[in-house]
Amino acid sequence: xxxxxxxxxxxxxxxxxxxxxxxxxxxxxxxxxxxxxxxxxxxxxxxxxxxxxxxxxxxxxxxxxxxxxxxxxxxxxxxxxxxxxxxxxxxxxxxxxxxxxxxxxxxxxxxxxxxxxxxxxxxxxxxxxxxxxxxxxxxxxxxxxxxxxxxx
Amino acid sequence: xxxxxxxxxxxxxxxxxxxxxxxxxxxxxxxxxxxxxxxxxxxxxxxxxxxxxxxxxxxxxxxxxxxxxxxxxxxxxxxxxxxxxxxxxxxxxxxxxxxxxxxxxxxxxxxxxxxxxxxxxxxxxxxxxxxxxxxxxxxxxxxxxxxxxxxxxxxxxxxxxxxxxxxxxxxxxxxxxxxxxxxxxxxxxxxxxxxxxxxxxxxxxxxxxxxxxxxxxxxxxxxxxxxxxxxxxxxxxxxxxxxxxxxxxxxxxxxxxxxxxxxxxxxxxxxxxxxxxxxxxxxxxxxxxxxxxxxxxxxxxxxxxxxxxxxxxxxxxxxxxxxxxxxxxxxxxxxxxxxxxxxxxxxxxxxxxxxxxxxxxxxxxxxxxxxxxxxxxxxxxxxxxxxxxxxxxxxxxxxxxxxxxxxxxxxxxxxxxxxxxxxxxxxxxxxxxxxxxxxxxxxxxxxxxxxxxxxxxxxxxxxxxxxxxxxxxxxxxxxxxxxxxxxxxxxxxxxxxxxx
Numbered sequence: 001x002x003x004x005x006x007x008x009x010x011x012x013x014x015x016x017x018x019x020x021x022x023x024x025x026x027x028x029x030x031x032x033x034x035x036x037x038x039x040x041x042x043x044x045x046x047x048x049x050x051x052x053x054x055x056x057x058x059x060x061x062x063x064x065x066x067x068x069x070x071x072x073x074x075x076x077x078x079x080x081x082x083x084x085x086x087x088x089x090x091x092x093x094x095x096x097x098x099x100x101x102x103x104x105x106x107x108x109x110x111x112x113x114x115x116x117x118x119x120x121x122x123x124x125x126x127x128x129x130x131x132x133x134x135x136x137x138x139x140x141x142x143x144x145x146x147x148x149x150x151x152x
Numbered sequence: 153x154x155x156x157x158x159x160x161x162x163x164x165x166x167x168x169x170x171x172x173x174x175x176x177x178x179x180x181x182x183x184x185x186x187x188x189x190x191x192x193x194x195x196x197x198x199x200x201x202x203x204x205x206x207x208x209x210x211x212x213x214x215x216x217x218x219x220x221x222x223x224x225x226x227x228x229x230x231x232x233x234x235x236x237x238x239x240x241x242x243x244x245x246x247x248x249x250x251x252x253x254x255x256x257x258x259x260x261x262x263x264x265x266x267x268x269x270x271x272x273x274x275x276x277x278x279x280x281x282x283x284x285x286x287x288x289x290x291x292x293x294x295x296x297x298x299x300x301x302x303x304x305x306x307x308x309x310x311x312x313x314x315x316x317x318x319x320x321x322x323x324x325x326x327x328x329x330x331x332x333x334x335x336x337x338x339x340x341x342x343x344x345x346x347x348x349x350x351x352x353x354x355x356x357x358x359x360x361x362x363x364x365x366x367x368x369x370x371x372x373x374x375x376x377x378x379x380x381x382x383x384x385x386x387x388x389x390x391x392x393x394x395x396x397x398x399x400x401x402x403x404x405x406x407x408x409x410x411x412x413x414x415x416x417x418x419x420x421x422x423x424x425x426x427x428x429x430x431x432x433x434x435x436x437x438x439x440x441x442x443x444x445x446x447x448x449x450x451x452x453x454x455x456x457x458x459x460x461x462x463x464x465x466x467x468x469x470x471x472x473x474x475x476x477x478x479x480x481x482x483x484x485x486x487x488x489x490x491x492x493x494x495x496x497x498x499x500x501x502x503x504x505x506x507x508x509x510x511x512x513x514x515x516x517x518x519x520x521x522x523x524x525x526x527x528x529x530x531x532x533x534x535x536x537x538x539x540x541x542x543x544x545x546x547x548x549x550x551x552x553x554x555x556x557x558x559x560x561x562x563x564x565x566x567x568x569x570x571x572x573x574x575x576x577x578x579x580x581x582x583x584x585x586x587x588x589x590x591x592x593x594x595x596x597x598x599x600x601x602x603x604x605x606x607x608x609x610x611x612x613x614x615x616x617x618x619x620x621x622x623x624x625x626x627x628x629x630x631x632x633x634x635x636x637x638x639x640x641x642x643x644x645x646x647x648x649x650x651x652x
Contacts (some may be wrong), residue, residue: 009582013323020330023345030340035607037337037344040600044333048326054319060641061648066316066583072376080372080577084570087549091566094557107546114378114542125543133554141206143558 005070010056017052021045079114086110098148103130155285158501162509165210166517174211175514178218179225179521184536186226188544189236190370190377193223193481194590198362199551201488202558209492210506214514216488220481221273221464221515224424225522228265228457229530230537233258236380241424241460244432248445248452255448259390259530264398264450265457266526268406272458273519275410276417276465280472281512283418284501287473291498294474296609297616300602301626303595306476307588308630309421312637314585324584328592331356332600339604351564356572358487360565361593363552364572365579365586366484371548372577378541389531402454405435413459417466420478421633424460424467431459465515472496472508476595480587483594491559 024041090106108126116122137143165171178200185196196219204212227242232249245265252261294302307325314321334345335355346352409431416427435455436445445452467482475497477483489496494507501508525533556569579586610616618624 005582020345027344028342030342033340034612035604037340037342040603041330041333041344044326044330048323048330051319051323051326055317055323058317058319058645059649060317060319060645063316069583070581072581076376080375083371083375083545083549084574087553087570088567090553091563091570094553094566095563103550107543107550110546110549111540111542114375114545116540116542118540122543125547129547129550133550137202137554137558141203143202143205144561145554145557 005062006058006060007056010052010054010058013052013055014049017045017048021049082113083110086113095146096148098150099145100130100134100150101148103133155281158285158505158509159281159513161505162511162513165506165510166214166514170211171214171510171514172517174207174215175218175518176521178215179222179518179525182219182222182224183226183229183522183525183533185219186223186239187229187533187536188539189230189234189380190374191548192227192239192366192370193220194362194484195367195370195548196220196223197481197484197488198359198367199548199555201359201491202555204488204492205558207492209494209504210510212492213489213494213507214510216485217468217511217514218518218521220485221461221518222522224460224464225266225269225273225526226533227460228269229262229526229534232261232265232453233534233537239424241428241463242456243425244428244456245453245460247432247456248447248449251446251448252453256390257448259392260394260398261448261453262389262530263392263394263527264402264453266523266530267394268402268454268457269461269526270519270523271406272410272413272460272462273465273522274516275407275458276414276462277512277515277519279411279414280465280468280515284469284473284508284512287469288498288501291474294498294622296602296605297620297623298626300599300606301617301623301630302474303476303599303602305626305630305633306420306470306478307592307595307599308634309419310479310591311421311588312634313421313426314588316583316585318634318638318641320582320584321588324579324586325588325592328361328589329596329599331361331593332596338597339601351562356568357556357559357565358484358590358594359491359559360556360568361572362484362487362590363555364569365576365590367548367552368569368573369576369580369586371545371552372573373580374541374545374548378545380541389534392527392530398450401450405431405451405455406458409435409455409459410462413462414466416459417463418469418478420470420476422463423479423481424463427463427466428456428460431455468511472500472511473498475500477591480590483587483591486594 024038024045027038029036090102093102104126107129108122111122134145137145181200182196185191197216200216200219224241227237227239228245231237231242231246232253235246235250237243237246249261311321311325312318334352336343336353412431413427416422416430432452432455435451436442439451467479470476470478471482471486475495477486494504553566556565576586606616617627
C-alpha cells in the first residue's frame with residue numbers, strides 16, 4: 001500500500017520538478033553576472049528530480065501513526081472543503097461588504113456548520129470578536145481594515 | 153560592552169513599564185495559545201506578528217520571545233490535563249503527566265511542570281547570556297562561504313532530524329527553497345516564475361507561508377478532531393502543593409536535563425521536541441525504578457519539562473548571535489525580527505544592544521511571570537481548554553486572515569494563504585514535515601545571496617567552500633548529519649521490509 005503511495009507522490013513530485021526545471025531553463029542569462037539568477041533554480045530543480053526518484057524507489061515501511069493520518073473519511077474531507085469554500089467566499093466579499101459584517105457572518109456560520117449549537121454564545125462571539133479586532137487594528141494600531149458598507 | 157553592562161541595558165528595557173507589560177502580554181498569550189491542542193508556538197508567533205507593526209522593535213521582540221517560551225510552557229497544561237499535547241515539544245510530558253492527572257494529582261503534576269520549566273528556562277537563560285555574545289564575536293569574522301556552509305548545515309540538520317522519512321524532509325526543504333525563487337531576483341532584476349503577475353513580483357511574504365503551512369493546516373487537523381473532548385468543568389485539579397520528598401525527587405532530573413535541553417536547543421535541527429524525548433529516555437535509563445516511568449513518575453515528568461524549556465532559550469543562541477534559525481519556530485521568530493526591520497546576527501549585539509540584551513533580560517522576567525501565572529492561576533487558565541472546538545477553529549481562521557491582510561492589504565495574498573493552507577494539510581496527511589519547508593523558505597534567500605557572493609569572490613570556482621577550514625568543516629558536518637541518520641533509517645527500513 002505504502003509503496004504505491006510513495007510511487008504516486010514520487011511521480012507527482014517528479015512532474016513538478018520537471019516543470020520547474022523547464023521554466024528555469026527559460027530564465028534569461030546575462031553575460032557579466034558570474035552566477036546568474038538561473039543557477040540556483042536549476043540546481044533546485046535537479047535536486048528535486050533526484051529526490052522524487054529516490055522517493056519512488058524508497059522501500060520505507062509506513063508506521064501506524066502515518067497510516068492513521070492518511071485514513072480520513074470522505075465526509076470529513078468534504079467538511080474541510082466546505083470550510084475552505086466558506087473562507088473563499090469570505091475573501092471574495094471581504095473588501096466590498098467590509099470586515100465587521102463578513103467576519104461576523106463567517107464566525108457564526110462556520111462555527112454552526114462545524115457543530116456548535118449554543119447559538120446565543122455564538123451570536124455574542126460573532127459580534128464581539130470582529131468589533132474588538134476592528135477597534136484594536138484601526139484605532140489602536142492604525143492598520144486600516146476594509147470598512148465596506150458600514151459608515152465607520 | 154561586557155555581559156554585565158549589557159545585561160543592565162537589557163534590564164532597562166525589560167523592567168521599564170512598557171517592557172514589563174509586553175513581557176506579560178507575551179507570556180500570557182503564548183501560554184493560552186500553547187495550551188490549545190494543535191496550536192503551537194509557530195502559529196502563536198505568526199498570529200501575533202501583525203499586532204507588533206506599530207510598535208518599537210525592542211518591546212515587540214521581547215513580547216514575541218515571551219510568546220515563544222510561553223507557548224512551550226502552556227503546551228504542558230493540555231498534555232497533562234487532556235493527554236493532548238499543545239505542541240510536539242510537550243508530547244513526552246503527557247507520558248507521566250496524564251497518568252498523574254488520572255490519579256487525581258493533576259494539580260501536583262502542573263506544579264511539577266511549572267517548577268521544572270522555570271528552572272530549565274532560567275538555567276538556560278544564564279547559559280544563553282554567556283554563550284551568545286561569545287559566539288557573536290567569533291561570527292563577526294565569518295565570510296560568505298562560512299555563512300553559506302553554516303546555513304546549509306542548519307538546513308540539513310533539521311531535515312535529517314525531522315520525524316519520519318529523511319527523503320520527504322529533504323523534499324520539503326527543497327520545495328521551501330523553490331518558493332523563495334519566485335519573484336524578482338534582487339541581484340539581477342530578473343523575473344523568476346512570476347508569469348507576469350504583478351502580485352508575485354515581490355515573492356511571498358513569510359507570514360503567508362507560516363500561517364498557511366501551520367495555522368491553516370492546523371485548522372484542518374482541528375476540524376478532523378473537532379469532536380474530541382475538551383476539558384469538562386467538573387474535572388478536579390487537586391492540590392498544587394509539593395512535598396519535600398517530591399522536590400527532592402525532581403531535583404536530579406531538573407538539574408541534569410536543564411543543561412541537556414539547552415545544548416540540544418543550541419544545535420541546529422534539534423529543538424524542544426527532540427530535547428524532551430532524549431531527556432525522558434536519559435532519565436529512564438539511569439533511574440533506579442524505570443518501571444515507574446509512564447505510570448505517573450515525578451522524574452518522568454520533570455525531565456522533559458525542564459528540557460523543553462531549556463531548549464527554547466538555547467535555540468536563541470544561534471538566532472541572536474549568528475542570525476541563523478535552527479528550527480521551524482526560530483525561523484518564524486527570525487521572520488518576526490525581519491518584519492520589524494531588525495537583522496539578528498553577529499552585529500546585533502553592537503548595533504542594537506537594547507534588543508539583544510533586552511530579549512535576554514526579559515527571559516528572566518518572563519520565566520518568573522510564567523511561574524506566577526502557572527501556579528496560582530492555573531485552575532483559571534485551564535478554563536481556556538473548554539472553548540468549544542468549532543468556535544476555536546473559526547477564530548484561528550480569522551486571526552490568520554487578518555494577519556496576512558494587515559501586512560499587504562492585498563486580497564491576492566489571502567487566496568495564497570488558502571493555497572499554502574491546503575499544501576500544509578496535504579503535507580501533514582502524507583507525512584512531509586513542515587519545519588524544513590519554513591526553514592528553507594527563511595534561509596533560502598540568504599543562502600542564495602551568500603552563495604553568489606562567494607562565487608563572485610572566487611570567480612566562479614566552487615573550491616572556495618573547501619579551501620578554508622571553517623566552511624569545509626561545516627559542510628562536512630552537514631554531510632555527516634545527512635548521511636548518518638539516513639543510513640540508520642535505511643537500515644531499519646530494510647530490516648522491517650525483510651521481516652514483512
